[in-house]
Amino acid sequence: MSRTKTEKDLALLAEKSSDNFSRRKFLGYAGLATALMAGAAACNPTNNLAPNDPVTGVSLGSGDVGILNYAYALEQLEAAFYVKVIMSQYSGITASETAGLTDIRDHEVAHREFFKNALGGMAIPALEFDFSSINFASRDSVLGTAKAFEDLGVSAYNGAGRLLVSPDYLVLAGKIVSVEARHAAYIRDILVRNSFADDSIVDAMGLDVTRKPTEVLPIAQTYIKTPIDASGLPFY
Amino acid sequence: MNFNNILETIEKVDPEVYDKLDTRRSAMKQFASFGSKVALAAIPLAIGSMFRKVYAGGTGTNDTVVEILNYALTLEYLEAEFYVNGLNAGNLIPNADARQVIQLISKHENAHVAFLKSAITAVGGTPVAKPTFDFTAGGGSGTGPFSNVFTNFETFLNVAQTFEDTGVRAYKGRAAELVGGGDYLTAALRIHSVEARHAARIRMMRKEFGSGIGNVKPWITLNQSGINSSLVQPSYNGEENTKQAGIEIVNINGTGITANAASEAFDEPLSKAQVLAIVGPFIKP
Numbered sequence: 015m016s017r018t019k020t021e022k023d024l025a026l027l028a029e030k031s032s033d034n035f036s037r038r039k040f041l042g043y044a045g046l047a048t049a050l051m052a053g054a055a056a057c058n059p060t061n062n063l064a065p066n067d068p069v070t071g072v073s074l075g076s077g078d079v080g081i082l083n084y085a086y087a088l089e090q091l092e093a094a095f096y097v098k099v100i101m102s103q104y105s106g107i108t109a110s111e112t113a114g115l116t117d118i119r120d121h122e123v124a125h126r127e128f129f130k131n132a133l134g135g136m137a138i139p140a141l142e143f144d145f146s147s148i149n150f151a152s153r154d155s156v157l158g159t160a161k162a163f164e165d166l167g168v169s170a171y172n173g174a175g176r177l178l179v180s181p182d183y184l185v186l187a188g189k190i191v192s193v194e195a196r197h198a199a200y201i202r203d204i205l206v207r208n209s210f211a212d213d214s215i216v217d218a219m220g221l222d223v224t225r226k227p228t229e230v231l232p233i234a235q236t237y238i239k240t241p242i243d244a245s246g247l248p249f250y
Numbered sequence: 251m252n253f254n255n256i257l258e259t260i261e262k263v264d265p266e267v268y269d270k271l272d273t274r275r276s277a278m279k280q281f282a283s284f285g286s287k288v289a290l291a292a293i294p295l296a297i298g299s300m301f302r303k304v305y306a307g308g309t310g311t312n313d314t315v316v317e318i319l320n321y322a323l324t325l326e327y328l329e330a331e332f333y334v335n336g337l338n339a340g341n342l343i344p345n346a347d348a349r350q351v352i353q354l355i356s357k358h359e360n361a362h363v364a365f366l367k368s369a370i371t372a373v374g375g376t377p378v379a380k381p382t383f384d385f386t387a388g389g390g391s392g393t394g395p396f397s398n399v400f401t402n403f404e405t406f407l408n409v410a411q412t413f414e415d416t417g418v419r420a421y422k423g424r425a426a427e428l429v430g431g432g433d434y435l436t437a438a439l440r441i442h443s444v445e446a447r448h449a450a451r452i453r454m455m456r457k458e459f460g461s462g463i464g465n466v467k468p469w470i471t472l473n474q475s476g477i478n479s480s481l482v483q484p485s486y487n488g489e490e491n492t493k494q495a496g497i498e499i500v501n502i503n504g505t506g507i508t509a510n511a512a513s514e515a516f517d518e519p520l521s522k523a524q525v526l527a528i529v530g531p532f533i534k535p
Binding site for chain 2: 114117120121123124125127128130131132168171172173175176178179180181182184185186188189190191192193194195196197198199200203207208210211212216218219220221222223224250
């Protein structure tokens with residue numbers, strides 16, 4: 015199903031919404047769009063994207079699409095964070111750190127845009143973020159958050175791989191998760207030397223952290239203003 | 251937990267179990283027929299769910315599962331022995347900081363070997379024996395191009411990076427065969443991301459020691475190894491890919507993403523044949 019004009023407008027609206035664009039206003043538009051989209055969705059039984067309800071939030075959908083939207087949401091979070099990190103660099107940042115963090119920003123933007131295009135009309139809209147708990151002027155605050163996001167991302171992909179039915183999507187997730195793990199190792203080590211794979215994240219069997227979507231989303235939601243409805247996701 | 255214990259557990263629930271089985275091999279093939287009668291809650295999670303995967307008849311056959319696990323075990327044997335040798339070599343690792351890194355990686359590789367062995371046994375397979383390795387890449391001659399691998403730290407890191415990056419690509423290359431593998435697939439993914447963390451740290455160490463050619467980053471840029479040896483090139487060929495699922499990542503949606511960043515953002519898989527060709531010189535036939 016191709017995207018309706020309403021869906022496109024909604025996505026555009028979300029993309030353009032900035033910090034001074036109130037969530038209430040956004041949800042007002044979203045609510046209006048929901049009414050319009052409900053009719054369109056009912057016409058097409060293959061559409062497994064629920065309308066974006068202002069109360070239950072943006073639905074990730076179900077099946078493999080749901081898992082890909084889940085990954086898309088996390089990549090949106092990471093990309094938005096690093097865009098801000100590079101725009102407002104912390105005091106004392108070194109040339110090497112600027113280069114590393116700029117690379118990571120570009121990788122996360124590439125992941126985000128890849129999912130957006132791959133999902134096409136099934137993609138969730140651009141999410142709104144709340145980074146008010148992060149002090150972007152502080153190295154410890156920025157790198158501490160980056161570490162949390164990267165380790166969370168690795169654990170999310172590790173935990174979601176088994177929920178994918180398509181071998182192609184599983185390989186794609188694999189292509190991304192190892193890059194997230196490289197990021198995690200880099201961030202950890204510039205924050206605390208030789209913590210790249212320490213015992214807090216790698217267990218006695220040599221296995222990295224894994225988390226279910228139900229464990230990941232409450233952590234991620236702390237930084238995501240837009241409510242996310244993951245009720246359609248496969249689970250284990 | 252061994253296979254006979256599991257069968258005894260099953261027998262308590264399904265007394266006809268032995269009528270349905272003649273050999274252990276056929277046991278695996280027949281498991282699908284008595285699916286959900288047995289609760290495996292008592293079995294340790296990782297091993298139990300691997301078994302359950304076979305029992306329930308997943309995507310792959312038991313032979314496939316054992317084959318993939320033994321493939322992974324062979325690569326982990328290679329890495330594990332490499333780091334143990336490095337730690338035992340006198341005058342190789344230049345300082346305590348570097349030793350700390352190699353020790354942590356070594357600990358993980360040894361753990362992976364133990365984990366995979368127990369997993370193979372649990373699904374009724376036999377772990378392959380550890381090959382005799384030649385870390386000079388001389389195919390057993392001991393006089394290959396990396397003959398100073400345990401006396402020159404730069405060479406040691408070059409080989410370490412090649413092993414780690416290849417390991418990441420090797421696990422990814424078998425992922426498609428593990429769809430539906432449950433905890434067993436998750437375990438493979440959890441090893442895979444640890445290898446990627448190792449690769450990143452080894453690459454950072456190479457940069458710190460100024461031993462690379464070009465700008466060595468924690469991630470793989472295009473098909474560049476940053477290593478002055480053509481022997482390692484097959485471990486990097488294909489990493490220059492910038493198209494994913496038919497979507498061009500360079501400047502995607504007008505974002506200005508470069509080819510370098512597009513290639514770095516996605517690690518590429520290697521097939522079993524490619525990996526075996528890469529590790530071939532490190533194994534005595």
